[in-house]
Amino acid sequence: xxxxxxxxxxxxxxxxxxxxxxxxxxxxxxxxxxxxxxxxxxxxxxxxxxxxxxxxxxxxxxxxxxxxxxxxxxxxxxxxxxxxxxxxxxxxxxxxxxxxxxxxxxxxxxxxxxxxxxxxxxxxxxxxxxxxxxxxxxxxxxxxxxxxxxxxxxxxxxxxxxxxxxxxxxxxxxxxxxxxxxxxxxxxxxxxxxxxxxxxxxxxxxxxxxxxxxxxxxxxxxxxxxxxxxxxxxxxxxxxxxxxxxxx
Amino acid sequence: xxxxxxxxxxxxxxxxxxxxxxxxxxxxxxxxxxxxxxxxxxxxxxxxxxxxxxxxxxxxxxxxxxxxxxxxxxxxxxxxxxxxxxxxxxxxxxxxxxxxxxxxxxxxxxxxxxxxxxxxxxxxxxxxxxxxxxxxxxxxxxxxxxxxxxxxxxxxxxxxxxxxxxxxxxxxxxxxxxxxxxxxxxxxxxxxxxxxxxxxxxxxxxxxxxxxxxxxxxxxxxxxxxxxxxxxxxxxxxxxxxxxxxxxxxxxxxxxxxxxxxxxxxxxxxxxxxxxxxxxxxxxxxxxxxxxxxxxxxxxxxxxxxxxxxxxxxxx
Ligand SMILES: Nc1ncnc2c1ncn2[C@@H]1O[C@H](COP(=O)(O)OP(=O)(O)OP(=O)(O)O)[C@@H](O)[C@H]1O
Ligand SMILES: [Mg+2]
Numbered sequence: 001x002x003x004x005x006x007x008x009x010x011x012x013x014x015x016x017x018x019x020x021x022x023x024x025x026x027x028x029x030x031x032x033x034x035x036x037x038x039x040x041x042x043x044x045x046x047x048x049x050x051x052x053x054x055x056x057x058x059x060x061x062x063x064x065x066x067x068x069x070x071x072x073x074x075x076x077x078x079x080x081x082x083x084x085x086x087x088x089x090x091x092x093x094x095x096x097x098x099x100x101x102x103x104x105x106x107x108x109x110x111x112x113x114x115x116x117x118x119x120x121x122x123x124x125x126x127x128x129x130x131x132x133x134x135x136x137x138x139x140x141x142x143x144x145x146x147x148x149x150x151x152x153x154x155x156x157x158x159x160x161x162x163x164x165x166x167x168x169x170x171x172x173x174x175x176x177x178x179x180x181x182x183x184x185x186x187x188x189x190x191x192x193x194x195x196x197x198x199x200x201x202x203x204x205x206x207x208x209x210x211x212x213x214x215x216x217x218x219x220x221x222x223x224x225x226x227x228x229x230x231x232x233x234x235x236x237x238x239x240x241x242x243x244x245x246x247x248x
Numbered sequence: 249x250x251x252x253x254x255x256x257x258x259x260x261x262x263x264x265x266x267x268x269x270x271x272x273x274x275x276x277x278x279x280x281x282x283x284x285x286x287x288x289x290x291x292x293x294x295x296x297x298x299x300x301x302x303x304x305x306x307x308x309x310x311x312x313x314x315x316x317x318x319x320x321x322x323x324x325x326x327x328x329x330x331x332x333x334x335x336x337x338x339x340x341x342x343x344x345x346x347x348x349x350x351x352x353x354x355x356x357x358x359x360x361x362x363x364x365x366x367x368x369x370x371x372x373x374x375x376x377x378x379x380x381x382x383x384x385x386x387x388x389x390x391x392x393x394x395x396x397x398x399x400x401x402x403x404x405x406x407x408x409x410x411x412x413x414x415x416x417x418x419x420x421x422x423x424x425x426x427x428x429x430x431x432x433x434x435x436x437x438x439x440x441x442x443x444x445x446x447x448x449x450x451x452x453x454x455x456x457x458x459x460x461x462x463x464x465x466x467x468x469x470x471x472x473x474x475x476x477x478x479x480x481x482x483x484x485x486x487x488x489x490x491x492x493x494x495x496x497x498x499x500x501x502x503x504x505x506x507x508x509x510x511x512x513x514x515x516x517x518x519x520x521x522x523x524x525x526x527x528x529x530x531x532x533x534x535x536x537x538x539x540x541x542x543x544x545x546x547x548x549x550x551x552x553x554x555x556x557x558x559x560x561x562x563x564x
Pocket of ligand 2: 043044045086165
């Protein structure tokens with residue numbers, strides 16, 4: 001059965017700050033949805049709401065029709081939804097293999113057997129191209145490698161819907177090409193669904209079949225990558241009002 | 249557990265096990281004054297291991313651990329004094345009280361992180377003393393005096409067995425799947441939660457174990473000194489001494505608390521016999537802890553593992 005995550009009319013207020021205001025979207029297993037928007041538009045907050053890191057002020061989040069909003073984070077993972085952290089949070093005292101094995105042991109698949117979990121971890125690290133670092137202590141990783149480890153950990157959970165927060169940020173053009181290639185390959189192989197938050201347009205437009213744009217917590221556009229980049233409201237949000245009318 | 253996995257527990261657990269067995273076997277021939285010293289050492293080792301569970305393994309620094317020790321002591325004193333229980337049952341009662349208290353206190357305080365948790369435990373430790381001072385059944389502020397322990401060997405064996413169980417429990421929860429959960433929480437609790445770890449439950453479980461063993465050790469302590477007395481039982485220097493032991497020995501390791509206990513307890517007993525120095529005991533301990541925390545963060549065991557590669561596979 002393909003699993004479906006549905007977010008409808010979700011709001012999150014931090015005191016007076018209305019970080020998310022009535023956003024709705026859906027992610028189906030197997031499909032990659034891009035989520036873009038300017039800095040501070042509420043992208044990470046939306047992922048945190050879905051992942052159970054915070055509770056929505058209003059609205060409804062459901063997985064296969066069952067409401068999951070307000071559930072604690074560890075139960076959301078059990079249900080098959082896992083999120084990376086915009087700023088990587090590896091377990092610094094552990095090796096990469098152990099980092100991913102934790103995800104395999106406690107995530108959606110709950111592999112109780114330690115040696116099996118460590119094997120899973122090895123396979124996942126190979127998928128993301130970190131096999132050479134499997135037995136390095138994760139505190140020795142570069143920022144880029146830490147982002148890959150974040151991705152490896154959510155894969156390790158066995159979750160079917162992944163929430164990926166800027167895993168392509170800060171890469172050089174060649175690194176970006178490699179990373180996109182790796183991602184596309186892994187997505188095909190594993191078949192997960194994903195909500196991909198990204199500033200790097202090239203990445204988000206290449207990997208997603210559908211893109212949602214939010215600005216100041218509100219959805220302003222929704223469509224294929226092509227439709228979205230040609231949408232005047234999106235261009236305005238990104239480049240300011242003049243850009244829409246400027247000659248090209 | 250099959251025979252093979254029992255044999256493969258590693259040199260550190262074997263070493264501690266053999267040490268405790270030899271100690272137990274030779275106890276009847278150990279002269280009285282030395283037995284008293286060793287019993288004290290084992291009581292403190294049990295306390296150090298107890299703090300090591302929550303502070304060393306999970307990373308939650310507790311300044312209030314003396315609470316479990318003190319209430320464990322009062323539980324024994326009340327059980328033996330008022331209910332006529334056998335002291336060993338009194339120790340079990342102390343363990344039960346420690347466990348129950350840790351569940352109650354942990355439910356509230358483990359929501360706080362870092363220094364806020366430390367402060368919360370400190371506040372509870374201070375408040376607990378004033379609560380006990382007002383309870384009539386617990387001696388109305390004067391404490392409970394028991395008949396002196398007649399059989400030093402029963403005290404000794406009780407704490408020896410308690411410590412052995414505690415070391416075994418420490419080993420078990422650091423090696424299973426739950427060990428990964430505990431290390432993850434210590435590493436980054438938010439990341440742990442988002443990978444499916446029920447951090448709140450694991451923390452409470454470890455804290456409860458920690459309270460249980462501190463309560464048992466407190467019971468044996470009260471049995472050993474024949475009573476429980478508010479100002480000495482709730483002394484925060486006890487908390488600090490436990491912290492000093494695990495910091496010096498090596499936080500979160502299997503051997504560290506034992507080494508740390510020897511390193512702190514034996515010198516402090518020497519200090520106490522020299523009138524001029526006895527007041528300086530905690531100043532010296534405090535200085536050593538600061539120096540270790542600043543310059544040798546892994547403590548003795550951590551440092552040995554770091555600089556002597558041969559030890560890395562052996563020492564836990
Ligand atoms: N825990 C919080 N408490 C208070 N305000 C918050 C909190 N988290 C986010 N905000 C605010 O909510 C708004 C949205 O932040 P969010 O991090 O979701 O944006 P973002 O789209 O992910 O931005 P970026 O692209 O820079 O990562 C911002 O104004 C931010 O300051
Ligand atoms: Mg963000």
